[in-house]
Amino acid sequence: xxxxxxxxxxxxxxxxxxxxxxxxxxxxxxxxxxxxxxxxxxxxxxxxxxxxxxxxxxxxxxxxxxxxxxxxxxxxxxxxxxxxxxxxxxxxxxxxxxxxxxxxxxxxxxxxxxxxxxxxxxxxxxxxxxxxxxxxxxxxxxxxxxxxxxxxxxxxxxxxxxxxxxxxxxxxxxxxxxxxxxxxxxxxxxxxxxxxxxxxxxxxxxxxxxxxxxxxxxxxxxxxxxxxxxxxxxxxxxxxxxxxxxxxxxxxxxxxxxxxxxxxxxxxxxxxxxxxxxxxxxxxxxxxxxxxxxxxxxxxxxxxxxxxx
Amino acid sequence: xxxxxxxxxxxxxxxxxxxxxxxxxxxxxxxxxxxxxxxxxxxxxxxxxxxxxxxxxxxxxxxxxxxxxxxxxxxxxxxxxxxxxxxxxxxxxxxxxxxxxxxxxxxxxxxxxxxxxxxxxxxxxxxxxxxxxxxxxxxxxxxxxxxxxxxxxxxxxxxxxxxxxxxxxxxxxxxxxxxxxxxxxxxxxxxxxxxxxxxxxxxxxxxxxxxxxxxxxxxxxxxxxxxxxxxxxxxxxxxxxxxxxxxxxxxxxxxxxxxxxxxxxxxxxxxxxxxxxxxxxxxxxxxxxxxxxxxxxxxxxxxxxxxxx
Numbered sequence: 166x167x168x169x170x171x172x173x174x175x176x177x178x179x180x181x182x183x184x185x186x187x188x189x190x191x192x193x194x195x196x197x198x199x200x201x202x203x204x205x206x207x208x209x210x211x212x213x214x215x216x217x218x219x220x221x222x223x224x225x226x227x228x229x230x231x232x233x234x235x236x237x238x239x240x241x242x243x244x245x246x247x248x249x250x251x252x253x254x255x256x257x258x259x260x261x262x263x264x265x266x267x268x269x270x271x272x273x274x275x276x277x278x279x280x281x282x283x284x285x286x287x288x289x290x291x292x293x294x295x296x297x298x299x300x301x302x303x304x305x306x307x308x309x310x311x312x313x314x315x316x317x318x319x320x321x322x323x324x325x326x327x328x329x330x331x332x333x334x335x336x337x338x339x340x341x342x343x344x345x346x347x348x349x350x351x352x353x354x355x356x357x358x359x360x361x362x363x364x365x366x367x368x369x370x371x372x373x374x375x376x377x378x379x380x381x382x383x384x385x386x387x388x389x390x391x392x393x394x395x396x397x398x399x400x401x402x403x404x405x406x407x408x409x410x411x412x413x414x415x416x417x418x419x420x421x422x423x424x425x426x427x428x429x430x431x432x433x434x435x436x437x438x439x440x441x442x443x444x445x446x447x448x449x450x451x452x453x454x455x456x457x458x459x460x461x462x463x464x465x466x467x468x469x470x471x472x473x474x
Numbered sequence: 475x476x477x478x479x480x481x482x483x484x485x486x487x488x489x490x491x492x493x494x495x496x497x498x499x500x501x502x503x504x505x506x507x508x509x510x511x512x513x514x515x516x517x518x519x520x521x522x523x524x525x526x527x528x529x530x531x532x533x534x535x536x537x538x539x540x541x542x543x544x545x546x547x548x549x550x551x552x553x554x555x556x557x558x559x560x561x562x563x564x565x566x567x568x569x570x571x572x573x574x575x576x577x578x579x580x581x582x583x584x585x586x587x588x589x590x591x592x593x594x595x596x597x598x599x600x601x602x603x604x605x606x607x608x609x610x611x612x613x614x615x616x617x618x619x620x621x622x623x624x625x626x627x628x629x630x631x632x633x634x635x636x637x638x639x640x641x642x643x644x645x646x647x648x649x650x651x652x653x654x655x656x657x658x659x660x661x662x663x664x665x666x667x668x669x670x671x672x673x674x675x676x677x678x679x680x681x682x683x684x685x686x687x688x689x690x691x692x693x694x695x696x697x698x699x700x701x702x703x704x705x706x707x708x709x710x711x712x713x714x715x716x717x718x719x720x721x722x723x724x725x726x727x728x729x730x731x732x733x734x735x736x737x738x739x740x741x742x743x744x745x746x747x748x749x750x751x752x753x754x755x756x757x758x759x760x761x762x763x764x765x766x767x768x769x770x771x772x773x774x775x776x777x778x779x780x781x782x783x
Contacts (some may be wrong), residue, residue: 193771200769419764426763426770427744433774434743435736437783454735455728460509461735462502465742474746474783 167198170297175270178297182272185289188282196289199296206238206295209401212306212313212342217326218352221388222397223305227263229398235301238294239271240315242283243307270299285432287316288425295433318345319421321414322404324397325352325381327366329358343369346381348400354385354393379407438468446471479606484579485608491581494598497591505598508605514639515547515604518710519629521615521622521651526635527661531698531706536572544610547603548580551592551625577612579608594741596625597734627654628730630723633706633712634690635659636675638667652678655690655732657709663694663702678734688716747777755780 166184169177181199185192209226211219223239230237233466263269274283274290291302304320306313317323325346351362366383386393408414439447450468453459459467475493478486490508494501518535520528532548539546570579581597583592600611613629615622626632634655660671675692691709695702717723748756759777761769768776 198769200766204766397637415680422763422766422770423760428774429770430747430774430777431740431744433778434747434783435740436757437778438739438743450731451735454731457509457513457731460506461731461738462505462509463737464735468739469742469746474743 167195167296170293171202175267178270178293179272181293181315182274182290185286185293186274188286190287192286195293199289203292203295206291206299206302206324207405208291208302208304208320210304210306210317210323211326212317212323212345213326213350213352214328215307216241217328218388219305219307219326222326222350222352222386222394223303224262225388225394226303226398227269229394230301231263231266231268236267236299237269238291238299238302239269239305240287240290240294240302241271241273241305241307241308242287242313243275244274270294270297284315285425285428288319288421314342314345321408321417322347322401324348324350324401326352327362329356329362347379347404348397349381349383350393350397351385352385352388355387359385378411379404385432401440417459437472439470441471476504476605479602480511482606484576487602488581490602491583493600494595495583496604497595500596501595504602504752506718508598508601512604515600515608515611516611516714517600517611517629517631519601519613519615519632519654520635521626521632521654522583522618522635522659522661523637524543526637527697528614528616528635530637530658531661531695531703532612532758533571534697534700534703535612535707536578538703538738539610540572540575540577540721544577545608547580547600547608547611548578548614549599549603549611550582550614550616551581551596551622552582552584579603579606593624594734594737597628597730623651630717630726631656631710633657633659633710635661637662638665638671656688656713657689657706658692659702659706660692660694661697665697668694687720688713746781750777 166177166181170181181195184195188388211226213219213225220241227237227239263271271289274286285474287304291304304317306317325342325348327349329351338371349366351359351366363383363385370380382403384393384397384400386397388394405414441447446468448462450459454461454464475486475490479490490504493504496743520532520535522528529550536546536548565629572580579601583595596613600613603611613626615626632654634651634657636658638660643704658675660668660675672694679689691712693702693706693709695706697703714723717726750756755777759768763770
């Protein structure tokens, strides 16, 4: 499958991502095989509150990026969706204009039921796409839950989309989006309040103490008409140049790989503990702690002892 | 020491908290010994941006609570401080009025250099205080970093302090304080803008989708004069009654204990991996992943294999 995907076989790419979603040893096997040829994709995260127009914006960005000749992968991240396996979501319909374009691979991801979940599956799905020769991956999130923010924020360039209106900028703030934004988009900028939202965002950026050398630009767009999309695409290009020129791209990617190793390790160690005695050991010890009949330290001694550690 | 602390020996309490701060096997030993008699303390977290007046407010709350006859412990949580062991911080000077009161135990906590850090040390320090017969513990944070929000948010009642002014309410939002607040305080409410800040907070509470049955009241105070402190103390009492009456207090505490077990376990498993071959094994494998010469899955296989798992 990995060989077929490397040759551009779309069905193979889709099946590999399904395997990654499902987790477990097969997913790890895919991870081992795709890793060596997976350094080539630039990733752009697109996040923001529901209804901000992220799908339409992503659709327009695809058109813009295809003009530059990029092969494109789109992963729509939706941890709350009951559908997996590339099921057609309502939102995805807006990208149907690209359905016949062989240079665009669009896929929804919703991973449940295994430890680590999307935080581990998304980087792996990106590697599947990269190993298939895709040079640009757009990670679009459906909402702004913790996992979605984490996944979108781990992109090379993160675009945060809000709409005109005071509450929206505040909501963006509340969800921790200010920290992860490399570029802000005020979409539906033809509606009243766009200037105030720009001012609010500028104020928040001024107040932010965690700012580095890059100050996120604020781009106004109307995704439904295409207004501002070229400017957004140019801003993404400038951020990419900034990361590459400063050496920060490689530093960010190395940091993410190190974090991924820690996460993989911790999840697997946790799984080993939970699997002990078919899960009965952990359940029993946890109940003891919650009942206050055993303290958390003695409880973890007991579980570690059973693992021979 | 645990016996002496249970008898009310303040020096013993202080030394136990120092041991807890330091982490490691001794800290776990303290944890095992204090756990059985530690169910009796009600905890109130006090958090908000630097300069909001949290120390002065805490000082006033001590006076109010002492009037009701409570024995009180105060833990000032400062993950960034280089001082530990109950060193006198500038802020603490404001609580000096209680220095001679045998019924009040005040202590700064700043834990560095061991895995888990304050997120594990704070609940343990609370148990030290509880096992010494202290019925009310105030957890005051110095800033609003992730750890501080986590620690303050794990209290039975969490008080979020802001000041008049638009930016402050937004900052509170940004730091994730809206989610953890059981009570909002607008301190320095004699300054201009208090009414607007109240309106902003009410708007944010209206927008919040994660609200439960309890809607956080907004209390206006002027800590420097004592205005509003009785109202705040009454609001804390009402929240406590709400938690106790609804059974949520016990549910929250059980959830926290279960989370603590997971955290203790994961940290200890991580430590075991990091300790392998004096830390060289982990370092070497991590460098391999960051260099892209080995994938995270094969790397974690290797480390788990060395542990015999």
